[in-house]
Amino acid sequence: MKKSYSLIFLPVLFLCGCSSAPKRTMQINTIYKNVTVTIESANTSMINANYAQAENLLNSAYKNAISIDNYDLLTTVSLSFVNLYLSFNEPSLENAKDYLEEALYYSDFSANPEKNKALCTLSSVRYNLAASKNDYDSYLKELDQSQNLLKTDKYNFALFESVKADVLKEKKDFAEAERLYLNAAELFTKNRYLGEIGITWYKTAQVRSLQNKKASALEAIENAIKYDRDAENSIALGTDYYAKALILLKANPSQEEIQKARESLKHSSKIFDSIGLTSLAQKSLSLIED
Numbered sequence: 071m072k073k074s075y076s077l078i079f080l081p082v083l084f085l086c087g088c089s090s091a092p093k094r095t096m097q098i099n100t101i102y103k104n105v106t107v108t109i110e111s112a113n114t115s116m117i118n119a120n121y122a123q124a125e126n127l128l129n130s131a132y133k134n135a136i137s138i139d140n141y142d143l144l145t146t147v148s149l150s151f152v153n154l155y156l157s158f159n160e161p162s163l164e165n166a167k168d169y170l171e172e173a174l175y176y177s178d179f180s181a182n183p184e185k186n187k188a189l190c191t192l193s194s195v196r197y198n199l200a201a202s203k204n205d206y207d208s209y210l211k212e213l214d215q216s217q218n219l220l221k222t223d224k225y226n227f228a229l230f231e232s233v234k235a236d237v238l239k240e241k242k243d244f245a246e247a248e249r250l251y252l253n254a255a256e257l258f259t260k261n262r263y264l265g266e267i268g269i270t271w272y273k274t275a276q277v278r279s280l281q282n283k284k285a286s287a288l289e290a291i292e293n294a295i296k297y298d299r300d301a302e303n304s305i306a307l308g309t310d311y312y313a314k315a316l317i318l319l320k321a322n323p324s325q326e327e328i329q330k331a332r333e334s335l336k337h338s339s340k341i342f343d344s345i346g347l348t349s350l351a352q353k354s355l356s357l358i359e360d
Contacts, residue, residue, distance in 0.1 A: 101138045105131045109150055116157055119305040124154050141180040148173035152193045161200045170197055188216035206241040228257035232270055244277045268298035268306050279317050287317045304345045311338035312354050332358055
C-alpha cells in the first residue's frame with residue numbers, strides 16, 4: 071500500500087511544480103529598449119550641438135528599429151531626424167522633409183496612428199516655419215486639432231503650446247505668443263522637463279523684447295540662463311548671453327547697460343569657443359566691435 075501511495079503522490083508533486091513555474095515570456099524587447107536609449111542619447115547630443123554624433127546615433131537607432139519591424143519606433147526616430155536637421159544653424163530642409171514623409175508613412179502602421187500623426191503635425195508646422203511658409207492661421211488650426219488628441223501627454227501638450235507660440239511670433243501677435251510661451255514654461259517646469267524650460271524662457275525673452283518690454287525681457291533671459299545652466303546646455307547658454315546683450319543694447323542704452331552687454335558678449339564668446347563653435351564665438355566678439 072505504501073508503494074502504491076508513493077506512485078500516486080509523486081506525479082502530483084511534479085504537476086504542482088509545473089503549475090507554479092513562471093510563464094514563458096511571449097515578447098522580447100531588448101532591441102526596443104536599446105533604441106529608446108539611443109534616441110535619448112541623440113537628443114542629448116543635439117542639446118550640446120554635437121550634431122554629427124546625434125546623426126550617427128539616430129542612424130543606428132533607425133537600423134535597429136527597422137530590424138525589429140517596429141513602426142512606432144520608426145516614427146519616433148524619423149521625427150527625431152526632422153528635429154536634428156531643423157536644429158542646424160542653416161536648417162537642412164531637404165533632409166528634414168524626407169524624414170517627415172517617412173514619419174507620416176510609418177505612423178499609418180504604428181500601434182497608435184492617431185497620436186503619431188498628431189506628432190507629425192507638430193514637426194510639419196516646424197518645418198513649414200523653417201521653410202518661411204506663412205499659412206499661419208492654417209497652422210494654428212492644425213495644431214489645435216492635434217493637441218486635443220494629446221491632453222494626457224504632458225510633454226507633447228506643452229510642446230504644442232510652444233510651437234503655437236512660434237507661429238504667433240511669426241504672425242507678429244507677440245502678446246498672445248508670450249502668453250503661450252509662459253503656459254509652456256509652466257507646464258515644462260511643473261513636469262520637470264528641464265531641457266525645454268530654458269529655450270522656452272529664451273523665446274519668451276524674444277517676444278517681450280519685440281514688444282519693447284526691456285525689463286521683463288531681461289528677467290526672462292535670466293530665467294533662460296538659469297535653466298540652461300541647470301541643463302548643461304552649452305549652445306543655449308552661449309545664445310542666451312548673446313541675446314541678453316542685444317536686449318541690453320535696445321532703446322538708448324545707458325553706459326552701464328553697454329558695459330553689461332560687452333561682458334555678456336565676451337562670456338557668450340567663451341562658451342561658444344569651449345564647445346568648438348568658433349564662428350558663433352566670433353559673431354559675439356564682432357558685436358562688441360560694432
